[in-house]
Amino acid sequence: MENAVVSDFVHRTLEALDRAVGPHAPEEREAIMNRRAVLQQAAALVSILWPEDLTAARVAAVLTSERATRRAINDLLERIGAYGVRAGEDLYILLSGVPFDANKPEGRVLSFFADQYLHPKYGGRLRARGFALSRELMLLPSEGNVGIQDSRRASTGGNRMKGVAPVVVPSRRSKQVILVCKRETFRHTDIVQVLRESIGEWTGLRPDQVDEGLIYDDLLSAMDEVLDKATLVRFIHDIFRRKPTVNSPNVMKQMASALSMTKVRGKDGETLIDLSLDLQEPALAAQ
Amino acid sequence: MIVPSEMSKRIILACKREVFSGKDILEVLRGNIAEWTALNPEQVTDRNIYDLTVDAIGEVLDRTALTRFLHDIVLLQTPITPTDLIKQMASALILTRVRDESGEILIDLGIGA
Numbered sequence: 521m522e523n524a525v526v527s528d529f530v531h532r533t534l535e536a537l538d539r540a541v542g543p544h545a546p547e548e549r550e551a552i553m554n555r556r557a558v559l560q561q562a563a564a565l566v567s568i569l570w571p572e573d574l575t576a577a578r579v580a581a582v583l584t585s586e587r588a589t590r591r592a593i594n595d596l597l598e599r600i601g602a603y604g605v606r607a608g609e610d611l612y613i614l615l616s617g618v619p620f621d622a623n624k625p626e627g628r629v630l631s632f633f634a635d636q637y638l639h640p641k642y643g644g645r646l647r648a649r650g651f652a653l654s655r656e657l658m659l660l661p662s663e664g665n666v667g668i669q670d671s672r673r674a675s676t677g678g679n680r681m682k683g684v685a686p687v688v689v690p691s692r693r694s695k696q697v698i699l700v701c702k703r704e705t706f707r708h709t710d711i712v713q714v715l716r717e718s719i720g721e722w723t724g725l726r727p728d729q730v731d732e733g734l735i736y737d738d739l740l741s742a743m744d745e746v747l748d749k750a751t752l753v754r755f756i757h758d759i760f761r762r763k764p765t766v767n768s769p770n771v772m773k774q775m776a777s778a779l780s781m782t783k784v785r786g787k788d789g790e791t792l793i794d795l796s797l798d799l800q801e802p803a804l805a806a807q
Numbered sequence: 808m809i810v811p812s813e814m815s816k817r818i819i820l821a822c823k824r825e826v827f828s829g830k831d832i833l834e835v836l837r838g839n840i841a842e843w844t845a846l847n848p849e850q851v852t853d854r855n856i857y858d859l860t861v862d863a864i865g866e867v868l869d870r871t872a873l874t875r876f877l878h879d880i881v882l883l884q885t886p887i888t889p890t891d892l893i894k895q896m897a898s899a900l901i902l903t904r905v906r907d908e909s910g911e912i913l914i915d916l917g918i919g920a
Contacts, residue, residue, distance in 0.1 A: 737878075744874045752873045753865035757858065760889050767885035 688793045694742035695795045696722060701742075701780040711776040712769050715739070732768060739775040746782055746793050810915045815863035817843060820916055822900040832897045833890055836860070857889040860896045867903055867914050 690698065700718050704711050713727075715735050720727040743752065755778050759766060766774075784793045811819065821839045825832060834848075836856050841848040864876065876899050880887060905914040 740874060740878055743877070744870070749865070749870050749873065752870065752877070753861060756864070756873075756877070756892075757861050759887075759892070760854070760857065765886035765888045767887065768880075771880060771887070 687791050688746055690742060690745040690793065690795070692797065693722070693738060694745045695797055697738050697742040698746065698779050698782065698793075699795055699797075701776040704776075704780070712772050715772075715776070732772075736768060736772055736775075739772055739779070742779055743775055747778065751778070808912055808915055809867055811863065811866040814843070814859055815866045816916050818859055818863045819867065819900050819903070819914075822897045826901045833893055836893070836897070853889045853893070856893055860893050860900075864896050864899055868899060872899065872903075 696718065697715065700715060701711065704714050712732075712735060715738070716730045717727045719725070719730045719734060719738060723730070743755070747755070755774070759771065759774065763770065782793065784791065784795055786792050817839060818836065821835055822832065825835045828835075833853070833856065837848050837851045840846075840851045840856060840859060844851070864873065868876065876895065879895060880892065903914065905912065905916055907913055
């Protein structure tokens with residue numbers, strides 16, 4: 521059903537784009553066609569998540585300026601990022617159809633997107649096509665992706681050299697907790713149970729040995745490390761927003777949700793919270 | 808020096824004033840908020856009190872204290888109601904220092920103004 525929604529949406533989008541592209545000069549037309557591929561992917565992704573949300577006309581409208589295009593893409597990515605993407609394969613199929621140039625803003629946006637949301641098993645294939653995947657192993661930290669870590673370390677090291685914004689670097693456990701929360705958003709799994717199993721895995725305990733207090737402490741530490749004070753206050757405000765009474769699993773779910781919605785990248789793609797998990801940083805930095 | 812909003816000052820003062828009175832802090836706050844807003848006490852809902860008290864702790868507690876507050880939530884017997892948390896917040900406000908060791912004002916509650 522999702523595929524039907526996507527293909528219908530893309531079809532309608534392309535029609536609108538063709539109309540928009542029609543009267544332009546050849547070079548302008550080429551530029552628009554390049555952007556169109558990117559927008560097509562973004563629009564298709566949005567249509568998976570919100571089938572009725574973005575109209576083809578709106579996509580066509582944003583094609584009239586480079587800046588507006590980028591803003592539109594960023595806007596889409598931000599919203600998709602806030603909710604998480606469910607299907608790695610769908611995303612791979614969509615991304616793999618894009619003419620890709622890592623030196624263009626659109627290329628960087630797509631790389632960012634793939635880094636954040638794509639299942640690692642598709643990463644190698646995309647990288648072979650020139651995608652500058654730097655953070656893909658963030659998605660599923662328990663699956664080995666050793667070969668990819670070098671390029672990532674090099675790129676974040678470069679960003680850090682510029683010293684633009686202070687990057688929050690949570691503890692390793694908090695990074696793991698945040699990644700699990702982000703990964704499980706909208707999967708309809710019981711996040712408390714998923715965390716129980718994950719914490720068991722990280723600590724070598726059996727899931728039944730991981731009690732609620734341990735999960736709660738880990739969630740709280742993660743919140744303490746990455747959320748600002750205003751967000752903490754808003755969190756307390758919202759505890760009873762949906763229910764007149766809550767129990768600790770409810771509160772833990774809300775904490776997980778707050779963590780899953782935490783932005784890890786700023787508007788310009790800069791890292792706000794470093795969730796990378798590799799341990800060989802000094803060694804790699806020296807290379 | 809922290810200068811809380813007028814409503815937060817009043818809530819903090821009410822909490823500190825009533826700490827040893829044995830009165831139900833929820834009803835004390837309800838009465839006070841009603842008085843300050845010219846409402847009848849029964850028009851002030853638990854949710855109103857909750858929101859105003861959260862504002863107060865947000866204005867005067869630091870991050871560490873806020874985190875500690877969240878940590879204490881799980882120690883409460885479940886299920887947790889807004890009333891439970893209002894009481895918890897009131898204790899946090901009561902225990903908040905407004906002057907340091909040398910008598911310097913840390914939080915301006917408008918005392919003596």
